Amino acid sequence: MDWQLVLDSIGPVALGGLTGTIPLTLASFSLGLVIAIGMALARISGIAWLSGLARAYISIIRGTPMLVQLFVIFYGMPQIGITLDPWPSAIIALSLNVGGYAAEIIRAAILSIPRGQWEAAAMIGMSRGQALGRIVLPQAARVSVPPLSNTFISLVKDTSLASVILVTELLRVAQRIAAPSGEFLTIYLVAAAVYWVICLVLAAGQDRLERKLDRYAV
Amino acid sequence: MPSEPPAPAPLLSARGLHKSFGDNHVLRGVDLDIAPGTVHALIGPSGSGKTTVLRSLNGLESPDAGSLRIADLELDFARPLGRRERAALHRASAMVFQQHHLFPHLTVLGNVTVGPIRVQGRPKAEATADALALLERVGLREKADAYPSSLSGGQQQRVGIVRALALQPSMLLFDEPTSSLDPELVGEVLAVMTELAGEGWTMAVVTHELRFAREVADEVSFFDEGVVVERGAPERVFGDPRHERTKRFLRRLQGPFA
Numbered sequence: 001m002d003w004q005l006v007l008d009s010i011g012p013v014a015l016g017g018l019t020g021t022i023p024l025t026l027a028s029f030s031l032g033l034v035i036a037i038g039m040a041l042a043r044i045s046g047i048a049w050l051s052g053l054a055r056a057y058i059s060i061i062r063g064t065p066m067l068v069q070l071f072v073i074f075y076g077m078p079q080i081g082i083t084l085d086p087w088p089s090a091i092i093a094l095s096l097n098v099g100g101y102a103a104e105i106i107r108a109a110i111l112s113i114p115r116g117q118w119e120a121a122a123m124i125g126m127s128r129g130q131a132l133g134r135i136v137l138p139q140a141a142r143v144s145v146p147p148l149s150n151t152f153i154s155l156v157k158d159t160s161l162a163s164v165i166l167v168t169e170l171l172r173v174a175q176r177i178a179a180p181s182g183e184f185l186t187i188y189l190v191a192a193a194v195y196w197v198i199c200l201v202l203a204a205g206q207d208r209l210e211r212k213l214d215r216y217a218v
Numbered sequence: 219m220p221s222e223p224p225a226p227a228p229l230l231s232a233r234g235l236h237k238s239f240g241d242n243h244v245l246r247g248v249d250l251d252i253a254p255g256t257v258h259a260l261i262g263p264s265g266s267g268k269t270t271v272l273r274s275l276n277g278l279e280s281p282d283a284g285s286l287r288i289a290d291l292e293l294d295f296a297r298p299l300g301r302r303e304r305a306a307l308h309r310a311s312a313m314v315f316q317q318h319h320l321f322p323h324l325t326v327l328g329n330v331t332v333g334p335i336r337v338q339g340r341p342k343a344e345a346t347a348d349a350l351a352l353l354e355r356v357g358l359r360e361k362a363d364a365y366p367s368s369l370s371g372g373q374q375q376r377v378g379i380v381r382a383l384a385l386q387p388s389m390l391l392f393d394e395p396t397s398s399l400d401p402e403l404v405g406e407v408l409a410v411m412t413e414l415a416g417e418g419w420t421m422a423v424v425t426h427e428l429r430f431a432r433e434v435a436d437e438v439s440f441f442d443e444g445v446v447v448e449r450g451a452p453e454r455v456f457g458d459p460r461h462e463r464t465k466r467f468l469r470r471l472q473g474p475f476a
Contacts, residue, residue, distance in 0.1 A: 123276055124337055
C-alpha cells in the first residue's frame with residue numbers, strides 16, 4: 001500500500017464528503033421528511049383518492065431502483081424539455097426516495113400512538129388538527145427516531161449513486177484521483193474509510209439522541 | 219293535598235339514546251337524569267352500555283338517536299353533531315378515563331394546562347396558578363414538573379382528575395377510574411372523588427366499586443343489555459333490588475364468599 005498516496009488523497013476525498021456527500025444528505029433528508037409527513041398524513045386521511053395516491057407513490061418509489069430513478073430524472077427528463085443540473089437532479093431523486101421510505105415509518109409511528117391519546121385530546125376540546133400537532137405527532141416523532149436514523153445513515157451511502165450523474169461528492173472525487181494514478185484499490189479503500197467514519201459519527205449521534213428521548217418513555 | 223317541594227331541574231337530561239356498532243345494538247333507549255350537585259353511579263355487567271352512555275355525554279361517542287341536555291346545551295342526535303356542538307359538549311363535561319390517557323410527552327403541569335391554555339385560550343399565568351392550586355389539593359404539587367411515566371398509577375389517575383377539573387366543566391364523568399389500579403392504590407383515587415362529591419360537583423361515575431357507589435352516590439342506574447333496568451337510591455337498589463337481572467348481577471359481583 002502506498003501510504004504517501006493515502007495521505008495525499010485523504011484530504012481531497014474527505015473534502016468531497018464535506019462539500020458533497022454531507023450537504024446532499026442534509027438537503028435530501030429535510031425535503032424527504034416533508035414529503036414523508038405529507039404522504040403519511042395522506043395515507044391515514046381516510047380520503048380514498050388521497051390515500052390511494054400516496055400508496056401508489058410509496059409503492060413506485062420502493063419498488064424501483066434508486067439508480068433508475070436518478071437516470072429517469074437526469075437523463076430522461078430532458079427529452080420532455082426538463083433539463084436539470086446534476087445537483088438538483090440528485091436532490092430530487094434522493095428526497096423522493098427518502099419520502100417513500102420515511103412515509104411508511106411515520107405512518108406506522110402515528111398509528112402506534114394509542115387511540116386514547118386522540119380521545120383525551122378531544123376530551124380537552126382539541127380539534128383533530130390540534131390533537132395531531134400537539135399530542136400525536138410529538139409522540140410519533142419519538143417513536144420514529146430509531147428507524148429514521150437508519151434511513152438517514154442509509155442515505156449517506158446512497159448519495160454515492162449521485163457520482164454517476166457527475167455530482168462532485170465523495171466517491172466522484174475519489175474516482176477522479178484514482179483514474180490517472182491507477183491506484184484504484186488504495187483510493188477506493190480511502191473512500192470507504194471516510195464513509196465509514198461519517199456513519200460511525202452518525203450512529204453515535206443516534207445513540208445519544210435515543211437515550212435523551214428515553215427520558216420521556218411511556 | 220300535601221305539596222312536595224319541586225325537585226330541582228336536572229343538570230343533565232338524556233332521552234332515548236340509541237347506538238349501534240354494526241349489528242351490535244348497544245344502547246336501546248336510555249334515559250338519564252342527573253340533578254345538580256349529585257353523584258350518579260352507572261353500574262352493570264360489561265357490554266351493558268354504561269360506558270357508551272358516559273362517552274356520549276362527552277361527545278366521544280355519537281348516539282344514532284336521542285337527545286341530550288347539559289346545563290344550557292341542547293343536542294339532538296337525530297343528525298350528526300356539528301363541529302361547534304361537539305366542542306360545546308367537550309366544554310360542558312370533562313372525562314376521567316379508565317387508563318388515565320395522560321399525555322406522556324408533557325409534564326404533569328403541561329397535561330393540566332394544555333387544555334385551558336391552548337384550547338380555551340386562558341392566560342398562561344392564570345391557568346398555571348389554577349393548575350398548581352388544584353395539584354396542591356390532590357397532594358401532587360411537587361410533581362408538577364415530573365413526567366407521567368414517573369408517577370404511580372394512583373398519582374396518574376389523580377392527575378387525570380385534575381386535568382378534568384382544570385377545564386372548568388359543568389360536570390365530571392368518570393369511566394371506571396379505579397379499574398386498572400392495583401388494589402392498594404384505589405383508596406387514594408376514591409378519596410379525591412369523595413371529596414369532590416362533597417364539594418358539590420355533579421358527577422356521573424361508571425364503576426364496579428359497589429362500596430363507593432353505596433356510600434357516595436346519590437342515585438344508581440343499573441344497566442343491562444342497553445337499557446336502564448332499575449334506578450334509585452343506592453341503599454334501595456343494593457338493599458332491595460326489584461329486578462331479577464339486578465339481583466343476579468349483585469350476587470355475582472359479591473361473589474360466592476361474600
